[in-house]
Amino acid sequence: MAAYQAPLTDMHFVLHEVQRAAELCAAMPGTADVTADLMDAVLESAAQLASEVLAPLNRSGDEEGCRFEAGRVHTPAGFREAYRAYTEGGWVGLCGDPAHGGQGMPKMLAVLVEEMMMGANSSFALYPVLTAGASLALVSHASESIKAFYLPRLYSGEWSATMCLTEAHAGTDLGLLKTRAEPDGQGSYRITGSKIFITGGEHDLSDNIIHLVLARLPDAPAGPRGISLFLVPRQLPDASGKPGVHNGVSCGAIEHKMGIKASATCVMHFDGATGYLIGEANKGLAxxxxxxxxxxxxxxxxxxxxxxxxxxxxxxxxxxxxxxxxxxxxxxxxxxxxxxxxxxxxxxxxxxxxxxxxxxxxxxxxxxxxxxxxxxxxxxxxxxxxxxxxxxxxxxxxxxxxxxxxxxxxxxxxxxxxxxxxxxxxxxxxxxxxxxxxxxxxxNGVQALDLAGRKVVRDQEGLLETLWEDIESFLQAQATNAALKECFLELKAALAQTRQVSDWLRQAAAGNPDEIGAASVPYLRLLSQLLYCFMWCRMAVAATLALSRPGADKAFYEDKLTVARFFMTRQMPVRHALAAEIKSGCATVMAFPAERF
Ligand SMILES: Cc1cc2nc3c(=O)[nH]c(=O)nc-3n(C[C@H](O)[C@H](O)[C@H](O)COP(=O)(O)OP(=O)(O)OC[C@H]3O[C@@H](n4cnc5c(N)ncnc54)[C@H](O)[C@@H]3O)c2cc1C
Structure with missing residues (x-):
């Protein structure tokens, strides 16, 4: 089997030649010192970590899986050492707030680093990715004292974090969740309830695990407007800031599942565990x-x-x-x-x-x-x-x-x-x-519903219109570029069709709200088809420009043009089928009687 190799040349191409990341960074005060050389150095060492440390553990991690014994989860052999290498490299805090020990790197660079880690070993990558996401929630919503105490420990990887939303009866519909939070009279809360499917809920990689838990206060309104967010450490920090006594948090089991077997998917119990409110009461979902x-x-x-x-x-x-x-x-x-x-x-x-x-x-x-x-x-x-x-x-x-x-x-x-x-x-x-x-x-069905419902039909902010403007100004800038005319014609036609289908959806939904759910998945596909076409046009422009430079790697850039044409001719025609599917409406979807499914 060929082990994962980070596609560095392709990554440099999209980052520097298509997105012109260094110019964007130079124009913003927070990233002014992030040069192209610095970004390349980050990508090089991420590639090394991905292919030399994470990729060799991908197969063995899948075969060995996580072990659950006496309430503790053991990750597969080699994971602890790999985690040490990952955290010592500062990768958890790559985009973290520099005021608290993060590296403040731009996200356009970090997406490429995350792609490498996921490609090399998805099970492993999930542990630090969750910590990075939880840190971002703390940066945006936690008090200064919580940030000052927790963020440096999370960015360093000394402690890790989870996202505890799902309960047995509350998955997509988080408004149904029942975990309770009672004030303890000392400014903190007692958290009680059980969560399922918690990635990294328990493991042996970090010294402590910080759970971000959604729960309800005693007087909270029913539904999604009555949910608050709490920070619940597995072990309460002692006076010296080290993980101290256990905090009423336990792992009841891990799931046996189809894939990502080295990622621990845990049932987590909170039995009167001490938690700290993050953000405002009842605004936890936001x-x-x-x-x-x-x-x-x-x-x-x-x-x-x-x-x-x-x-x-x-x-x-x-x-x-x-x-x-x-x-x-x-x-x-x-x-x-x-x-x-x-x-x-x-x-x-x-x-x-x-x-x-x-x-x-x-x-x-x-x-x-x-x-x-x-x-x-x-x-x-x-x-x-x-x-x-x-x-x-x-x-x-x-x-x-x-x-x-x-x-x-x-x-x-x-x-x-x-x-x-x-x-x-x-x-x-x-x-x-x-x-x-x-x-x-x-x-992904729920992502499509979010797109078609909140972001398109009920949108008041002009979200789609902002995208249309970006595509139109790109097309305008390329108006005299005859070499890629066919690509631009396809983009123009796809834009017109997607706009027209979006208008149809808004009108149809006004007559019958089921039109949104019936259209949502093909609609997301259609919009992504337009976006992918836009991206191939941008890549084709960058490749053409590069080909005019003496000494350019001809084969590399010509391949980009060949694949762009493949995409336009072989993959774009699906937009007609998607548009027809959407416009066929919800009648045939809803006609079949529920009791005969
Ligand atoms: C390996 C793994 C790791 C996970 N990690 C975490 C984690 O770290 N933290 C965490 O909190 N959760 C985690 N989850 C939970 C995961 O996010 C949920 O499983 C997922 O959001 C779906 O919820 P559900 O399983 O209850 O399905 P349901 O909500 O019961 O959905 C069942 C089906 O109905 C559809 N559906 C539901 N509601 C609607 C609607 N309104 N409109 C249209 N279709 C609808 C869904 O699309 C789906 O096809 C994990 C799950 C797994 C399997």
Whole structure:
């Protein structure tokens, strides 16, 4: 099996040539000292960590899994040492607040680092990703004293963190959750209840685990408006700041599941555990969304990272595997057969994976850049504009990256035939590991509903219009670029069609609210198709520019143009089917009687 290698050349391309990250950083005071050289150095050492430390533990971690014994969770062999290497490198606090020991790096860089870690070993990557997300929620909503005490310990990885939302009867519908928080008369609270499916709820990697728990205060209104957020340490810190006595937090079991077997998915019990309110009472869901939005992008990156690894394995295999002859005549007449790469269907599969994952990577950097504008740009108008893009694109990125990531893993597996199904080549593990990204952090169906309902039909802020402006100004800037005319024509047509379908959806939903749910998944796919087309146009422009420079790596940039054309001609036609599916309305979806399902 080919071990994961970080695709550094492709990452440099999207970061520097497509997104022009160094120019963006130089223009914002908080990132002015983040130069292209610094970003490259970060990517180099992340690549080394991913391929030399994390990737070698991917298979053994899957085989060994986590062990649950006497209330404690043991991670697979090698994970503790890898965690030490990860935390000593400062990777948990990569985007953390420098005032509390974080490194303040831009998100457009961090998305590439996360993609590498996810591609090398998703199970491992989840532990620090959750800590980074929880830290972000604390930066945004916690008191100064909580930030000063907890953030340095979380950024250093000495302590880790979780996100405790889900209960047995409350998954998507968090308004149903029952965990209680009673004031203890000393400014803190007693937290009581059980949570399920908690990633990293218990493990042996860090000295303490800090749970961010959603719970209800005694007088809280019913439903989602009565939920508050609490910080609940597994062990209460003692006077010296070290993990002290146990705090009424216990792990009841770990789940046995399809993939990410080295990631501990825990049942967590809180029995009158001491907790500290984060943010305002009854505003817990909004605070938790700070974390969830961060996690959603990271979970999307799990799809891209695993598709990248799968493509690396499948491409190497397809170059070597000899089966059949090319339809146009043998290319390897001396051999027993031709390499399977001669077969158009094998090429179709591999190019589909490549086209999707490279556009996804470019989109992740684009969303990362918007997050950086929100965070670092002093101009309130630019900030507000970028915040609208982030709100619109977060559910699209989570669902599109993970759906296409999973499809990419399956396509790559298919390219190996039966050898993809057996364990040896690692692709069956990637398929199992990628599958969860479509489900957790809010299922992709629920992401689509968020997009179609809140971000499109009920939107009052002009979220879609902000995206349309970006695409239109790009097209305007390229108006005289004849070399890529076909790509731009496709983008223009896809934009017009998506706008028209969006208007149709808004009108149809006014007549029948079920139209939103019936349209949501194909609508998200349609919008992501437009976005991927936009990304391929931007990549094609950057590649054309590079080709005009003397000494440029011709093959690399020509490949970008070839894949851009593949995407335009082979993948964009699906937009017509998606538009037709959406406009067929909800009648046939709702017609089948519930009792006969
Ligand atoms: C391995 C793993 C790790 C996890 N890690 C964490 C974690 O760290 N912290 C945490 O809090 N949770 C975690 N989860 C929980 C995860 O986020 C939930 O499983 C997920 O959000 C879905 O909730 P549910 O399983 O209760 O499904 P349900 O909410 O019961 O949904 C079932 C189906 O109904 C659909 N559905 C539900 N409501 C609607 C609606 N209104 N409209 C349309 N469709 C709807 C869903 O899309 C889904 O297809 C994890 C889960 C797993 C499996």
């Amino acid at each position: 605070c938790m969304f700070t974390m969830m939005n961060y996690e959603r992008l990271s979970i999307g990156l799990q799809g891209i990272g695993l598709a990248e690894h799968s493509l690396q394995v499948a491409s190497a295999y397809a170059r070597e595997r000899l089966q059949g002859r090319a339809a146009t005549g043998p290319v390897n007449p001396a051999g027993s057969a031709d390499p399977i790469l001669v077969h158009p269907d094998v090429r179709r599969m591999l190019l589909t994976v490549r086209a999707d994952l490279e556009a996804g990577r470019a989109l992740s950097v684009y969303v990362g850049a918007a997050l950086d504008t929100v965070h670092f740009d002093p101009d309130p108008q630019r900030q507000a504009r970028a915040a609208r893009l982030v709100a619109l694109l977060t559910p699209v990125a989570k669902a599109a990256f993970s759906d296409r990531g999973f499809e990419g893993c399956v396509n790559a597996q298919q390219a190996l035939g039966g050898h993809g199904y057996v364990r040896e080549w690692g692709l069956e593990q990637n398929v199992r590991d990628a599958r969860i990204a479509q489900i957790y952090e809010g299922t």
